Amino acid sequence: MKRAQQVYRAGGIALLHLLVLVALLRGTSRPDWLAFALVYPLAAIGVGVAMHRYFAHRAFATSRAFQFLLALMAALSFGNAVHFAGKHRLHHRHSDSEGDVHAPHQGWWQCWFGSLIDCGYSDDVVRREASHWLQWPELAFLYRHGSLPALVVCAVLFATGGFSMMVIGGCLPAVLLLHQSSAVNYFCHCRGSRDFATRDTSTNHVIVALLTYGEGWHNNHHRFPRSARAGLRWWQLDLFYGVICIFEWLGLVWEVRRVDARHLRRASLALQS
Numbered sequence: 001m002k003r004a005q006q007v008y009r010a011g012g013i014a015l016l017h018l019l020v021l022v023a024l025l026r027g028t029s030r031p032d033w034l035a036f037a038l039v040y041p042l043a044a045i046g047v048g049v050a051m052h053r054y055f056a057h058r059a060f061a062t063s064r065a066f067q068f069l070l071a072l073m074a075a076l077s078f079g080n081a082v083h084f085a086g087k088h089r090l091h092h093r094h095s096d097s098e099g100d101v102h103a104p105h106q107g108w109w110q111c112w113f114g115s116l117i118d119c120g121y122s123d124d125v126v127r128r129e130a131s132h133w134l135q136w137p138e139l140a141f142l143y144r145h146g147s148l149p150a151l152v153v154c155a156v157l158f159a160t161g162g163f164s165m166m167v168i169g170g171c172l173p174a175v176l177l178l179h180q181s182s183a184v185n186y187f188c189h190c191r192g193s194r195d196f197a198t199r200d201t202s203t204n205h206v207i208v209a210l211l212t213y214g215e216g217w218h219n220n221h222h223r224f225p226r227s228a229r230a231g232l233r234w235w236q237l238d239l240f241y242g243v244i245c246i247f248e249w250l251g252l253v254w255e256v257r258r259v260d261a262r263h264l265r266r267a268s269l270a271l272q273s
């Protein structure tokens with residue numbers, strides 16, 4: 001079963017890349033990129049705000065309906081919110097040590113691609129880390145059929161604009177977001193600078209942070225994992241935090257967790273001493 005799962009995941013990743021390459025070589029149209037402009041921002045929010053800051057870290061509270069919407073946004077890039085949450089919690093618990101699911105010391109390939117196929121833990125172990133989410137039948141359904149929403153979007157785009165719209169609107173966001181996430185997993189544990197003393201090698205990386213809408217302030221994040229805001233300095237642009245603030249202003253989310261100035265000052269001093 002595990003072997004079949006690995007082949008399925010590796011095949012899916014390879015197929016997504018191949019489809020994008022073929023579509024770009026064959027040529028694309030303006031409507032294809034309009035579809036991309038529609039899907040990509042929602043899929044990106046699905047990764048950074050939904051899967052990471054909400055499902056993995058519960059950085060804010062929300063309603064059951066909006067929670068489901070967040071899980072659907074995560075699924076736009078073939079993401080599985082509950083599986084991601086479990087795996088990411090294992091990353092935080094074992095960062096840069098033996099049990100980490102992705103760390104630069106495992107090698108670039110394993111950190112970038114390999115952990116997406118086999119993170120070193122069985123799916124049962126990963127699921128147990130985030131099993132409380134499965135109390136909601138709609139999340140349990142998405143956990144079992146994680147690829148379904150993205151496949152439906154691909155089918156709709158294919159029916160609307162053919163092969164190139166399906167790939168540029170439905171597959172390219174998933175490919176880009178895969179590489180953006182892997183850039184954080186790799187570069188933000190081996191390059192960049194550290195503002196806080198943490199027991200791992202996490203770093204803040206300006207370029208990765210800009211390319212991932214704030215996720216690259218990863219040393220800050222490892223120091224304050226439950227904070228909804230990763231860019232803690234005024235100049236550390238964190239668009240995903242901005243999105244959470246907009247959701248909060250709209251009344252869609254509440255109890256947004258923030259680091260207070262006293263904690264921030266004390267944690268900064270720990271690195272200097």
Ligand SMILES: [Zn+2]
Nearest residue numbers: 091095202218
């Ligand atoms: Zn990390």
Ligand SMILES: [Zn+2]
Nearest residue numbers: 056088221225
């Ligand atoms: Zn995290």
